[in-house]
Amino acid sequence: MLIDTDPRVQAHINLFAVLGTLPVLVERVPAARALLASTLTPVGIRFVVPGLPRAVLTFDATGVRWNREPKAPLVTLVFTSVAHFNRMIDGAAQPIPLAAPTRLRFLTGVFAPLTDLLGRYLQPSEADLADPEFRETSTVLTLHVAAAALAQVANEDRSGRFSAHHIPDGDVALEVTGTLAYHLQLRDHHATFVAAPSPHPRGALTFSTLEVTGGILAGDLSAVACISDGRLAMRGVISMVDNVNRILDRVGHYLGK
Amino acid sequence: MSLVPPRTAPTTPYTFEKSRAAFDRALSVIPSGIYGHQGPTEGCYIPQTSFPLFSSRAEGSRFWDLDDNEYIDYMCGYGPNVLGYRDPDVDAAAARQAKLEDVVTIPSAIMVDFAELLVDTVASADWAFFAKNGGDATTLAVMTARAATRRKKIVFINGFYHGVAPWTQKLDYPGVLEEEVANNLYVDFNDLPALERLFSEHRGSIAGLIAQPYMHGNFTDNTLPEAGYWQAVRALCDAHGVVLIVDDVRAGFRLDLAGSDHYFGFKADLICFCKALANGYNVSALCGRESLKDTVSSLSYTGSYWMSAVPFAAGIATLTKLKQLDAPTQFQRLGTELTTGLTSAAAEHGFTLIASGAPALFYLRIADDDSLMLHQEWVAECVRRGVFLTSHHNHFINAALTSADITRTLEIAHEAFGIVRSSHPELELTR
Numbered sequence: 138m139l140i141d142t143d144p145r146v147q148a149h150i151n152l153f154a155v156l157g158t159l160p161v162l163v164e165r166v167p168a169a170r171a172l173l174a175s176t177l178t179p180v181g182i183r184f185v186v187p188g189l190p191r192a193v194l195t196f197d198a199t200g201v202r203w204n205r206e207p208k209a210p211l212v213t214l215v216f217t218s219v220a221h222f223n224r225m226i227d228g229a230a231q232p233i234p235l236a237a238p239t240r241l242r243f244l245t246g247v248f249a250p251l252t253d254l255l256g257r258y259l260q261p262s263e264a265d266l267a268d269p270e271f272r273e274t275s276t277v278l279t280l281h282v283a284a285a286a287l288a289q290v291a292n293e294d295r296s297g298r299f300s301a302h303h304i305p306d307g308d309v310a311l312e313v314t315g316t317l318a319y320h321l322q323l324r325d326h327h328a329t330f331v332a333a334p335s336p337h338p339r340g341a342l343t344f345s346t347l348e349v350t351g352g353i354l355a356g357d358l359s360a361v362a363c364i365s366d367g368r369l370a371m372r373g374v375i376s377m378v379d380n381v382n383r384i385l386d387r388v389g390h391y392l393g394k
Numbered sequence: 395m396s397l398v399p400p401r402t403a404p405t406t407p408y409t410f411e412k413s414r415a416a417f418d419r420a421l422s423v424i425p426s427g428i429y430g431h432q433g434p435t436e437g438c439y440i441p442q443t444s445f446p447l448f449s450s451r452a453e454g455s456r457f458w459d460l461d462d463n464e465y466i467d468y469m470c471g472y473g474p475n476v477l478g479y480r481d482p483d484v485d486a487a488a489a490r491q492a493k494l495e496d497v498v499t500i501p502s503a504i505m506v507d508f509a510e511l512l513v514d515t516v517a518s519a520d521w522a523f524f525a526k527n528g529g530d531a532t533t534l535a536v537m538t539a540r541a542a543t544r545r546k547k548i549v550f551i552n553g554f555y556h557g558v559a560p561w562t563q564k565l566d567y568p569g570v571l572e573e574e575v576a577n578n579l580y581v582d583f584n585d586l587p588a589l590e591r592l593f594s595e596h597r598g599s600i601a602g603l604i605a606q607p608y609m610h611g612n613f614t615d616n617t618l619p620e621a622g623y624w625q626a627v628r629a630l631c632d633a634h635g636v637v638l639i640v641d642d643v644r645a646g647f648r649l650d651l652a653g654s655d656h657y658f659g660f661k662a663d664l665i666c667f668c669k670a671l672a673n674g675y676n677v678s679a680l681c682g683r684e685s686l687k688d689t690v691s692s693l694s695y696t697g698s699y700w701m702s703a704v705p706f707a708a709g710i711a712t713l714t715k716l717k718q719l720d721a722p723t724q725f726q727r728l729g730t731e732l733t734t735g736l737t738s739a740a741a742e743h744g745f746t747l748i749a750s751g752a753p754a755l756f757y758l759r760i761a762d763d764d765s766l767m768l769h770q771e772w773v774a775e776c777v778r779r780g781v782f783l784t785s786h787h788n789h790f791i792n793a794a795l796t797s798a799d800i801t802r803t804l805e806i807a808h809e810a811f812g813i814v815r816s817s818h819p820e821l822e823l824t825r
Contacts, residue, residue: 339765373765376613
C-alpha cells in the first residue's frame with residue numbers, strides 16, 4: 138500500500154479518464170449537446186502537459202472524440218507542469234491558451250461550460266441527486282471515469298503497475314446487468330480501457346443495477362455486503378478480478394475526496 | 395470398463411435459507427460476515443447462492459450445513475481434517491488431556507513428548523517449536539533466517555502463500571506498508587537460472603528462501619518440481635549461505651510423514667507445519683536443524699495459547715495414527731481413484747478436466763475455456779448436490795474417505811457435468 142499519490146498519475150487520470158468522459162456526457166446529456174450545437178465545424182483542443190502524451194479532443198455538433206481531424210482548427214492549452222494541469226481540473230488555475238482570438242471564444246463559450254457540466258455530474262449536489270434521471274447519468278459518468286482511470290493507474294502508477302504485473306493476458310469485464318458493459322484489456326501487463334463489452338472476458342465484475350453501482354462507487358454500500366447477496370458478483374479468473382479490484386482501490390486514492 | 399458409476403436418479407439441489415439468515419446476522423456484527431478464506435468472497439463462492447455459508451456438524455469425511463444439507467468434503471477445513479472429522483482416537487486423546495490440564499501457568503510435559511515425536515518423525519527436524527497457526531511458523535522461520543545470517547532479503551517463489559503477516563503480503567495490499575515488503579525478492583518455481591541470477595545479484599544480502607514443496611497456488615494448475623530442482627536449490631542455498639525454509643503447512647504429512655522435503659529428496663534447514671498436524675486441534679510447529687536451535691532460542695516470540703496441552707495430545711494421537719495407517723500411501727491411492735474417475739466423468743460429457751498436483755492435494759480445472767467459468771459452473775452444481783469442492787484452490791484427501799464416498803462423488807460429478815453440458819449447447823464436444 139503506497140501512502141502517497143503521484144501528481145503525474147493524477148494528471149493522466151484527469152486527462153484521459155475525467156476529460157475522457159466528455160464524449161459520454163455529450164451522448165447522454167441534452168444540455169451538453171446544446172452547448173455543442175453551434176460548433177458546426179470541428180475544433181480540436183490539444184493538451185500540452187509536461188510528462189504526458191500529447192492528446193487532442195475534437196469537438197463538433199455531433200459529439201466529442203479523441204483524435205485530431207486534419208483540417209480542424211486547433212486550440213492548444215499549454216501547462217507548465219502536471220501540477221498546473223491538475224489545478225486547472227480542480228478549477229484553481231488557468232491554462233495558457235495558444236490560438237487565434239476567434240478560437241479562444243470556443244474555450245469560454247463551449248469547453249469551459251462543458252467541463253463545468255461534467256463536474257456537476259461527477260460531484261453532484263444532494264439536490265441534483267434527488268432527480269432520478271440526473272442520478273442515473275451521474276452514476277454512468279462516474280463509472281466511466283473510474284473504469285477509464287483503471288487503465289491509467291495500471292499503466293502509470295507504481296502500485297497499479299505492480300498489480301497489473303500479476304494479471305495475465307485477457308479481458309476483465311465491468312458490467313452493470315442489462316445496462317452497461319465495459320472492459321479492461323490486459324496485454325503484456327499493459328491495460329487498455331474499452332467502453333464496450335468484451336467478446337470473451339476471462340474475468341468479470343458485475344453490478345446488478347446502476348443504483349448498486351452508484352452506491353458502491355460513492356461508498357454508501359458495502360461491496361462485501363453486495364457480494365454476499367448477489368448485488369455484486371465476480372466470475373472467471375478471480376485472481377484477475379482481484380488484481381483489478383486492487384487497482385480500483387488505488388483509483389479511489391486519486392478520485393476520492 | 396467405464397470408471398464412472400451408473401447414473402442414479404437426479405438429485406434435488408440444496409437450498410440455504412438458514413445459512414443466509416445467519417449470514418445476514420453476521421454481516422451486522424462481523425467484518426465481511428465471514429472474513430478470509432472461509433468466506434464467500436475469498437472462498438470464491440461463484441455464484442454465491444450455490445454455496446452454504448455455515449456448518450452445523452461434521453463427522454468423518456462429511457459435514458452438514460445449517461440447513462442440514464450433507465456434503466462429502468474435499469476441502470477438509472482447508473487442510474486440518476486429515477484423519478476424518480471427530481476422529482475417535484484423536485478426540486479421546488484430547489479428552490484425556492483436557493481432564494488433566496490445558497492452558498496452565500507452566501507447560502505440560504506432553505509438549506516434550508510431542509517435540510520428541512516430531513524429531514523422530516520428520517527427517518530434517520532436530521527440534522520443534524510450537525505455535526498456533528501456519529503463519530506463526532513461517533514468520534518465526536523468516537525471523538530465524540534473518541537472525542542467523544544478519545541479512546535482510548527473503549526470496550519468494552511467484553504464486554506463493556505463506557500466511558497473512560505483513561511480510562507475506564504485497565505492495566498493493568491495503569494495510570501493508572512498502573517498507574514491510576521492501577526486502578522481498580521474487581523468482582519463478584522450477585527456474586534455476588533465474589534463481590542463480592537472483593542469488594548472484596544479491597550476494598551476501600539474502601537471508602532465506604521460503605517455498606512450498608511444490609507449487610499449489612490458486613487459479614492455476616499445480617506444478618511439481620522438475621527432476622533435480624530441489625537438490626540444485628539446496629546446493630545454491632549452501633553456496634550462498636541462504637537458509638532454506640520449506641513451508642509445509644499445506645502439504646505436510648499428506649505426501650510423506652517425514653516431511654515433504656524428504657518426499658522430494660532434499661533436506662530443509664527449517665520446515666513449517668500446521669494443518670494436518672493435529673487433525674483440527676489448534677497447533678503449528680517450526681522444526682529445524684541443530685545449528686539453528688540457538689538462534690530460535692534467542693528470539694522474542696511467544697503467545698498466550700502456544701503451549702496449551704490438549705492440541706499436543708491431539709497431535710501425538712494424529713501422527714501416531716497417520717503412521718499406523720501409512721496415510722500418505724492411502725491418500726495417494728484415494729486421490730488417484732477420485733481424480734481418475736472425475737476426469738473420466740468429464741470426458742463422457744465432452745469436457746477436459748485437468749487434475750494436477752499430488753493426488754493427496756489435487757487441483758481441478760475444466761480446460762475447455764480459459765476463464766474458469768465452466769469450471770465454476772460445474773463446481774457450483776457439485777456443491778448444490780452434496781460434494782464440496784472449490785473452483786480456485788487445491789483440495790485435500792482425508793483418511794476417513796472411503797471408496798463408497800468416491801463412488802457417490804462420481805455420481806454427483808457426472809450429473810453436474812451433464813447439467814453444465816446442457817447449459818452450453820454452443821460448446822463443441824471434445825470427445
